[in-house]
Amino acid sequence: MLIANETFEKLSTLDNKNEYECCTFKNCDFSDGNLSATKFIESEFVDCNLSNVKFNDTSILDVEFSNCKMLGIQFDRSNQLLFSAVFENCQLNDCTFFEMKLRQAAFINSSLEGADFTAADLKDVKITGCDLFNASFDRANLEGADFRMSVRLQIDPEITRLAKARLSLAQLPGLLSKHNLKIEG
Template sequence: MKIDAPMIPENLTERKFTDIYYEEDPEFEVCLVTDSQFDNEFIDRLRLYQTVIKNSNFVNTDFGRIDLTDVRFENCDLSNANLRHASMNRVEFLNCKLLGSNLTESYIGNTRFGKSILNMIMFGNSKLEKVIFDDAALESADLFDCKLKKVEFVSCDLNGASFEETSLNGIDISTSEFDSLTVSIENLKGCKVSTSQAIQFASLLGLKVKG
């Protein structure tokens, strides 16, 4: 599946993330942020546009209603960050940690989570459209009552993930691994799975597959 990559100019203005407090509105445009420590902070309705953020920490920071367009995060830690009601379009998280982060009630479009740790992340009541999880860890991730459209899980760890009240119709999880998964049988209809996964789901139904 092809998704739209972030459109970021080559020449970016270098900023420290703490400079956001000196802006009239909490926003950065056409910026490069590197090696910033911004843990346990609070900014409402932050807007980032055509910006790259590298090697920075945002642990426990409250970014409620964050608006991201054409943004790339590289080697960043957003563990336990509050990103509720986020709006994302053309965003990449590469080698990032979003352990236990809250992305409930968000819109996430044209977004790639590559080689990132998203264990225990919360996506409940969100819409994900044209999203690729690529070699990502999603252990015990919560995707309760989500709308998934053109979403791929490529070589992911989905063990213990919950898709309660979420349809997996048209979603391909065949290259991913899990020992257990929370999903109802009716919401599995149309999901693309591997042969071994089909046997796993059959055993959950109490079926005995003869080889």
């Protein structure tokens, strides 16, 4: 069923398998819920808890997440066709984006501790002001990605594509950490 131009507040459950277009979700707690096979199009989530939500075959098209807690989500199980999302001021710790095409995504001022971006396509993606402690980017395409202002970044440039990626000088130790160098400033 198509549900359009609605605002939902303080919900704890949501009928999955519906299509939500141009909808807003505020202060909702869907944690540990099942939103599989649901479609979210041009919608936004504000101050919501989506931790451990199942997004199996869920479509996420032009969706904005602001100030959301989204721990442990396996985004790689979502419908990856045209996946496009902006995550701003979100907690995305331990989320999985394995082998996803994320060229239409942005991560701004968010926590991505322990996130798995292994073999993901993040070409030209904005990942700014984020905490990337223990985030994995092995075999990822990070060409042209913008990492400025992000902290605790560790990437192995020998197995990750980094051409034209934007990094700050303070992030260089994270590119050289496997060599056990002592860099002094």
